[in-house]
Amino acid sequence: MLRGICPPARQMSSRDFPREPARDVVSTYCKEVRALGFRLLEAISESLELQGDYIEKMLGDQEQHMAINYYPPCPQPDLTYGLPAHTDPNALTILLQDGEVSGLQVFKDDKWMSVNPHPDAFVINIGDQLQALSNGRYKSVWHRAVVNSGKERISVASFLCPANCATIIPATQNGSSAIYRNFTYQEYYKKFWSRNLDQEHCLELFKN
Numbered sequence: 001m002l003r004g005i006c007p008p009a010r011q012m013s014s015r016d017f018p019r020e021p022a023r024d025v026v027s028t029y030c031k032e033v034r035a036l037g038f039r040l041l042e043a044i045s046e047s048l049e050l051q052g053d054y055i056e057k058m059l060g061d062q063e064q065h066m067a068i069n070y071y072p073p074c075p076q077p078d079l080t081y082g083l084p085a086h087t088d089p090n091a092l093t094i095l096l097q098d099g100e101v102s103g104l105q106v107f108k109d110d111k112w113m114s115v116n117p118h119p120d121a122f123v124i125n126i127g128d129q130l131q132a133l134s135n136g137r138y139k140s141v142w143h144r145a146v147v148n149s150g151k152e153r154i155s156v157a158s159f160l161c162p163a164n165c166a167t168i169i170p171a172t173q174n175g176s177s178a179i180y181r182n183f184t185y186q187e188y189y190k191k192f193w194s195r196n197l198d199q200e201h202c203l204e205l206f207k208n
């Protein structure tokens with residue numbers, strides 16, 4: 001697995017990326033994905049009856065992390081996972097799946113379901129911060145990656161992350177009370193990685 005951190009857009013420079021010619025491709029991809037993420041955050045804000053820029057403002061100067069996941073073929077796929085079950089700790093994940101080899105599964109209606117690859121589509125995962133910000137109206141989905149006995153698989157995940165100092169405050173509606181207490185992303189991230197990935201939903205530890 002290869003992980004990279006892209007700084008907030010306005011500080012981005014070509015020095016942040018690997019050497020030519022990959023640099024231009026990766027840099028353009030990061031910028032385009034970030035722009036798509038912001039459009040989605042605007043639509044999600046509006047769906048929650050908030051101002052269009054509400055979530056973007058609340059998340060502050062966002063970092064963008066990119067993970068390139070490589071899953072080699074595995075002779076005994078029943079004995080291991082490519083990635084164990086987890087929710088994403090960030091706000092929103094834009095996942096480019098391998099166009100042909102499946103591997104991603106989501107937990108829905110009490111069972112694991114495969115997300116079939118589609119060459120012309122991204123998979124958008126709601127992360128823990130959007131579940132908290134929306135006061136539980138959007139759900140951060142449990143997902144995992146399984147491996148394949150015959151074929152390798154690659155996925156590219158772009159994680160939109162709040163600024164470390166951003167305070168996440170649940171947006172309550174019609175007098176409902178906040179399910180989660182206020183916390184900083186820094187606090188959440190530390191707690192998230194101090195546990196096993198497939199333990200209970202980390203947000204459970206931030207409930208009021």
Ligand SMILES: O=C(O)CCC(=O)C(=O)O
Pocket residue numbers: 067069083088095097103104143144145154155157
């Ligand atoms: O490889 C996949 O489809 C899932 C990747 C993922 O969930 C992650 O990187 O957080």
Ligand SMILES: [Fe+2]
Pocket residue numbers: 086087088143
């Ligand atoms: Fe994930």
